[in-house]
Amino acid sequence: MAESSKEELVQLIKRFGAFLTVKMSNLFSISFHNLNSRSVGAVAGLAVAIVFTWRLLRTPSGPQRRQPKRQAPAASSSGNSSHSNTTFMPSGVSTPSEDVRAQNVVDELFQPVKPTLGQIVRQKLSEARKVTCRLLGVILDESTPEELQKGATVRSSVLEVLLEITKYCDLYLMERVLDDESEKKVVLALEDAGIFTSGGLVKDKHIIYSLELMMYLQVLFCSTEIGRTSFVRQLEPDWHIDTNPEIVSQLSRFIKYELHISPTRTERPASNVFSSPSLEQFFGSV
Template sequence: MAEFSSKEELVRLIKRLGSNLSVKLSTLFSILFQTRNFRSLSAIAGLALAVIFSWKLLRPPSGHRRRQPKRQTSSAGNSDISTSSNSQLITSAVFSPSDDAGAQKPTLEQIVRQKLGGGRKVTCRLLGIILEEKSPEELQAVNQATVRSSVVDVLLEITNYCDLYLMERVLDEESERKVIVALEDAGVFASGGLIKEKVLFCSTENGRTSFVRQLEPDWHIDSDPEIISQLARFIKCQLHVSEVKPERMASNVFTSASLEHFFQCT
C-alpha cells in the first residue's frame, strides 16, 4: 500500500510539472512569435522533447492495474481446479472403477443389521410373507404349505442376528402341522436360530395382535394394514408388506412389496 501511494504521488508530481511546463511553454511560444528568434524556438522545442521523454520514462506502465485482477482470476481458477481434483480423488477412492464391484457390495448380514437398526427382537406373520399361501382358507385347502424360496436366505440371516418369532391364524391343527413341516423342509430350523416353539398359532386376528404386544418386539412384520395400524403406538418399528403403499401410515411404519425386497435381496 505504501509503495502504491508513493507511485500515485509521483504521478501527481509529474502531472503538476507537466502542467507548469505547459503554461511556461505557452508563454515562451508567445514571446518567440513576438520576437521571431529561431534559436529560442530550437531551445524550447528541445526542452519540450526532454519533458515528453521524461514523462514517458517515469509514468507507471499502462495496464498495470488491469493485469493484477487477471492474476487473481487465474488464482481463483487454480483453486477451483484444485477443489475439483480433490473431489474426484475422493470419489475415485470410494467408487473406483478399478476396484472389484463385488467387494464393495454389502453382504446380506450387513444389510439386515443396517435395516433393522439395532433391533434384536422381531415378530413376523407367516401367510403371504414367509409362505406362498396368503390366507388361512388357502392354507387349509392345500396338501402341503410352501415356503417362498426367495425369502429363505433373509429369514435365516434374521434368525442369526435376532430373536425371531413367527405367527399365524389357522383354522385347524392340520394347518399348524403343514406350516411346521414346510419350515423344516426349507431348512429354517437347521441353523438353530429359530426353534419350533417360536412358531405361534392362534384362531383369531386379535390373537396375533396379542402375541405381538406380549412379546414387545423391536420390529413387527405383517401384511394386514389393520393390525399394523393398531400396533403403531406400541411397537418401535413395523414393516407393512404390501404391493400398494397406503396413503396414510405412521412415521414408524415402512412399506415394501416383500420381505426380501425390503432387504434389497432381489
C-alpha cells in the same frame, strides 16, 4: 522387462520436466521486482531440478539395437508393386488401449464395496434384538387361512433373508389357522425348507434354539386376528412384520418399527411404519 522399466522411468521424468516447465513459466511471468528471498530460492531450486532432469534425459536408457534398413520391394513382372504401409508409434507414447486399461484399473480401485446381505439386514433393522412376523403372504406363498388347509409352501426367495434375521435377532413367526392340520402343514413346510436345521437348529414344540449361534426362533399359532395382535403386544418386539393394514395401524403406537408387506403402495399410518412389496425386496436381496 528392464528396457520397459527404463522407458517408464524416462516417461515419468519427462512428465515431471513438463510440469516444472509450466511452473517456471508461471513463476517468470511475475515481475522480478516483486520477488523476495524465498521466491529467488524457489527459482534456484526449480532451475537445479530442471538441470538434473535434462541430464537424466540425455543419459541413454540402454544399448539401442540397430535396426536393419528396409529394402524397397521389387517390382513384379506385371508392373504392379506392393507398398508396405507401416505406422510407427514413438517409444514411450501411450496408446488409447493402454489409457483405457489404466482407467479401468483406477475405476476398480475406487469402486465402492457392496455390503453383504447380513450387513444390510443389521442396518435396516437398526440393531434390533426381537422381531415378530406373520407367515401368510410374507414367509408362505399362501395368503389366507383357508389355503393353509390344503397345504403350505415356503417362498424360496425369502429364506436367505429369514436366516440372516435369525443370526442377529430373536424371531417369532406367527399365524392364524383354522385347525390343527393347518398348523402341522405349516411346521412341516418350514422344516422341509431347512429353517429348523440350518445352523444346527433343533425343533421341539415349535421352539427352536441354537446354542452355537445364539439364535432363537419360535412359531406361534392362534385362531383369531386379535390373538396375533395380542402375541405382538406381549412380546414387545423392536420390529413387527405384517400384511394386515388394520393390525399394522393398531400396533404402530406400541411397536418401535413396523414393516407392512403389500403388493400396492399404501399410505403410511405413522412415521415408524415402512412398506414394501415383499420382505426380500425391503432388504434388497432381489
